[in-house]
Amino acid sequence: xxxxxxxxxxxxxxxxxxxxxxxxxxxxxxRQGVFPAYVSVRGQEAAQVASATALDxxxxxxxxxxxxxxxxxxxxxxxxxxxxxxxxxxxxxxxxVMASRFGAVNxxxxxxxxxxxxxxxxxxxxxxxxxxxxxxxxxxxxxxxVHEAMNFAGVFGAPVVFFCQNNRWALSVPNERQVAGxxxxxxxxxxxxxxxxxxxxDAGAVYEATAxxxxxxxxxxxxxLIEALTYRVEPHxxxxxxxxxxxxxxxxxWRVHRDPVALLRAAVLAAGHADEADLAExxxxxxxxxxEIRDGVAGAPEPHGSELFTHVFRETTEELTRQHRTxxxxxxx
Ligand SMILES: Cc1ncc(C[n+]2csc(CCOP(=O)(O)OP(=O)(O)O)c2C)c(N)n1
Ligand SMILES: [Mg+2]
Numbered sequence: 001x002x003x004x005x006x007x008x009x010x011x012x013x014x015x016x017x018x019x020x021x022x023x024x025x026x027x028x029x030x031r032q033g034v035f036p037a038y039v040s041v042r043g044q045e046a047a048q049v050a051s052a053t054a055l056d057x058x059x060x061x062x063x064x065x066x067x068x069x070x071x072x073x074x075x076x077x078x079x080x081x082x083x084x085x086x087x088x089x090x091x092x093x094x095x096x097v098m099a100s101r102f103g104a105v106n107x108x109x110x111x112x113x114x115x116x117x118x119x120x121x122x123x124x125x126x127x128x129x130x131x132x133x134x135x136x137x138x139x140x141x142x143x144x145x146v147h148e149a150m151n152f153a154g155v156f157g158a159p160v161v162f163f164c165q166n167n168r169w170a171l172s173v174p175n176e177r178q179v180a181g182x183x184x185x186x187x188x189x190x191x192x193x194x195x196x197x198x199x200x201x202d203a204g205a206v207y208e209a210t211a212x213x214x215x216x217x218x219x220x221x222x223x224x225l226i227e228a229l230t231y232r233v234e235p236h237x238x239x240x241x242x243x244x245x246x247x248x249x250x251x252x253x254w255r256v257h258r259d260p261v262a263l264l265r266a267a268v269l270a271a272g273h274a275d276e277a278d279l280a281e282x283x284x285x286x287x288x289x290x291x292e293i294r295d296g297v298a299g300a301p302e303p304h305g306s307e308l309f310t311h312v313f314r315e316t317t318e319e320l321t322r323q324h325r326t327x328x329x330x331x332x333x
Pocket of ligand 1: 067107108109110136137138139140141167169170171232236
């Protein structure tokens with residue numbers, strides 16, 4: 001931590017703390033029936049915030065899964081619009097994906113990875129120096145799409161950072177039943193790119209590893225695979241019951257002893273980058289911002305139901321037109 005700039009460590013803390021509070025608000029909104037479902041990022045704030053902070057939102061592009069709320073926040077995405085995705089308000093939230101340079105929530109496991117490679121190859125053909133960062137999980141690492149995308153990126157030297165959050169679980173499937181060979185990062189060699197393993201709960205380590213990979217990709221050095229070792233302390237989603245497949249003592253250990261927010265707080269204090277009073281102020285600001293976002297998304301107006309039929313196809317089909325008519329007849333009853 002000592003070698004990172006104090007303003008950077010304070011910014012990481014602010015974003016991680018805000019994400020932690022917003023995550024708790026989101027779980028509460030699901031319990032109140034405002035969100036149909038939610039996927040918690042608790043315990044993964046360092047991996048997400050520090051990796052997103054190492055990017056340049058003016059020229060890079062992030063391809064997230066369904067669990068990257070803390071990355072979105074750190075990257076500067078409009079968070080009411082982002083959280084609207086979890087309220088299923090519209091087609092993939094209410095924020096502008098292209099302007100934010102942060103893709104829509106993607107529930108297809110492994111799906112964002114080939115998208116990132118396609119964008120990155122296109123960016124080079126356009127003559128830009130942007131870098132794509134693709135998030136994916138340990139579970140996604142066994143999808144065919146991910147292997148194909150990495151090999152393609154290796155062959156073409158695409159400017160991509162493949163960022164795997166290995167949180168030990170793919171829903172109910174543990175790592176050892178998912179990752180043959182035990183290491184996602186070790187596969188990098190086979191794709192002709194550097195691979196790095198980092199402590200995903202150490203914000204400083206994640207920031208440095210990602211910044212190095214981004215600099216390499218930007219300067220024409222090609223892709224990197226980063227495996228951030230972390231843990232999913234919450235259920236897979238609000239619909240899941242982890243008591244059916246894992247011991248709670250395991251989650252409890254990570255929750256208590258490996259909490260990334262508490263670890264960063266201690267590191268920031270030890271490095272003299274802030275004192276208790278500064279951090280108390282940061283905590284209060286984070287809680288206030290999380291409440292504002294909560295109120296914003298809970299109070300956002302419902303779109304008109306007919307918008308269900310827009311954007312399905314560029315030119316609508318006969319079948320969809322028929323469904324639209326049936327829907328209209330039913331609501332107009
Ligand atoms: C292609 C595909 N297969 C299966 C699923 C069902 N599914 C949703 S999440 C998940 C587990 C993914 O685990 P991991 O990649 O480790 O991500 P994590 O949820 O741990 O962040 C599965 C199998 C899906 N959404 N998409
Ligand atoms: Mg996982």
